[in-house]
Amino acid sequence: SFMPGSEKAIERPYRMAISYLYEVYKNKIYKNKKEGKKDIFNLVKKDFKNIFKGIGKVCSDTELKVIINQLITGFNSPLTSSCGRLFDAVSSLLSISQHNYYEGQAAIELEMVSDESVLESYPFMLRRESNNGFINEIIVIDTLPIIEGMIADIKKGYKSSYISAKFHNTIIDIITKICEMMHKKFNIKKVALSGGVFQNNIILNRTFKMLKEKGFAVFTNFQVPVNDGGISLGQAFIAHHIANTLKD
Structure with a gap:
């Protein structure tokens, strides 16, 4: 968007x-x-x-x-x-x-209000697009059906806790579906969950559980931040490595 x-x-x-x-x-x-x-x-x-x-x-x-x-x-x-x-x-x-x-x-505040007893989710669309001449195409997530579903629920008067939960469940469904697509195409069964979205405990814990149930080996950060802090740490490590290499 x-x-x-x-x-x-x-x-x-x-x-x-x-x-x-x-x-x-x-x-x-x-x-x-x-x-x-x-x-x-x-x-x-x-x-x-x-x-x-x-x-x-x-x-x-x-x-x-x-x-x-x-x-x-x-x-x-x-x-x-x-x-x-x-x-x-x-x-x-x-x-x-x-x-x-x-x-x-x-x-963070959206996560805090989510009703974790809710199991429903919103519809979403995935489409494949060419990747500017690269061999592998990219998968684009169309989020508009999610927003349309939310608007309909808001107009019906559903609570924020219910809509927030449906939204979280949808993100988990999207991640899981893409992992399944990648497995089908590349026979990959190892998944690394990283990025700021996985600071959200609902997303992290439920995605981890769902992927494990589907037979994936799932990895995530514990000692290094999953968000941009991890990128900064990686950049500092590489800079340190380059500096030492140049000295040699």
């Missing part, structure tokens, strides 16, 4: 929520571009008033209009494949967290 305002979207999860809502509604824009602009703004604004009970406290009509225009034009709205931004959007849509005052705040 797109990050309207670039790094501002990291600090303000509601910007990512708007971005995902825009992706859902842009298919309903009409042929006339001017009319389309107006209609997409009104559609998102209307649903924001319904979905975000306190939208006026975090996003004025003026800011919303600027964000929609950024998404339409692509100005200062880089693409992101970050799972963290998806967690931010969901946390915002559920009115759990509208600002990240520290790293991962929205995702």
